[in-house]
Amino acid sequence: MNDRIIYINTNEYEKEVLKGQSVVLDFYSTECPPCEALADKFESLSEIFGNDIKFVKILRQENRPLAESLGVKSSPTLIFFKNGEIVGERLTGDIRRDDIIKNFELLLTEDRYKELLKQVKPVQTSCDVLILGAGPAGLTSAIYAAQAKMDTIVVDIARPGGQVTTTHLVSNYPGFNKPIEGYMLMHYMEEQAKGAGAKTRFSVDVTKVDLAAHKIEIDGFETISAKKIIIASGSSYKPLNVQGEKEYKGQGISYCATCDAKYYEGKDVTVIGGGNSAIEESMFISKFANSITIVHQFDHLQANKTAQEHAFANPKIRFMFEHEPRSFEKTAKGMLVTVEDLKTKEYKKLDTDGVFIFAGMRANLDLFTNSGLELDRWGYVEIDESMHTNIHGVFAVGDVASKQYRQITVAVSEGTIAAINAVKEIETID
């Protein structure tokens, strides 16, 4: 940590923050992955802006009344002060470097801001193995590559952990005889990768990708080149592309039961979908909600038999088979869902408190459009048994790659295979 960052407690707040001229204040917590992801950015920005802006950190757990008086409800939270007044946008969660820099504009004169921006010099980093994605597949590759003493960097556009961090309980990952919370399982994998020596760049923007040249650019200023690239960017929920879905995402429409089910205690919820995720997540939501209506386009569920049996036996769950959503509207109660009966073509209205959408998955490949990667007909990366893609020195593993089953165990096994092959090729061929 450099000496441009100061750590304070509540009794120094007035002197260091309110009486400072231009200040950025970071409310952080311990055991907080997004706080750790922010710490690197905070430090590197303090080296450029630290003569003009005071960089201050305060531990939220030990300074709760101050945090509450400032309305800080999550960690990390960045607040910007100019002459004792709060200015700009309060930033929280996965904080992007660019968003911090944008707020600095309000703390400095126009000329000084432009002058300092010029000092944001491009950085060139090279490594042996660059892993794009820190879910189970990417973190496993990182563990193997780093343990083989490869210079390894793992990049993620969000916090590490991937989809598993939004999974309430995982009961089928070997080694845990009781179900383990998804976030804990991923915390262990992350710690193991870091412990093995893997370097990380989390919550960053990947601003350029050149797979053929084995190079990416992050946050618009750091170019990382590697001998081998392992793509482990996973998959995410497909939107339905139904009217109102985009507008009300996060305001009544959710894609994550672990994150949001707790807000529906005693409420009526509509779930769209009928596959494993829809059914398993509905079971979880039923711990909180009063009733769940599952709207599914087919006349039967696609989920596995055990999940189906549990759902059919759950008195809180009812089914609308052969129905599809047509629009979502916001109401005083929550959401109004218009569904079409696919047999009669009749439109029906469902008055509900909230909607969860689980309508299948898509590969996270937006950043690799036009990169020359060969995809299967469903849009997943084609790989051979060594996890090679069609691009020399580029591997793909886990959910992003073409396969029959997408599970944590499959992701970790592919992460293993790719890393071992990458290491062998670096040691023998390159």
Ligand SMILES: Cc1cc2nc3c(=O)[nH]c(=O)nc-3n(C[C@H](O)[C@H](O)[C@H](O)COP(=O)(O)OP(=O)(O)OC[C@H]3O[C@@H](n4cnc5c(N)ncnc54)[C@H](O)[C@@H]3O)c2cc1C
């Ligand atoms: C609700 C739910 C419940 C599930 N339950 C289970 C279960 O009980 N058991 C089981 O085995 N499996 C379960 N799964 C499936 C399992 O989560 C996935 O198979 C597994 O997470 C795939 O791992 P991955 O590393 O390939 O991808 P992900 O877990 O999707 O991780 C990919 C990572 O890449 C990052 N990323 C995306 N794009 C980029 C980019 N361009 N550059 C850098 N990083 C990027 C993402 O932010 C993410 O962190 C469940 C999935 C869901 C959605």
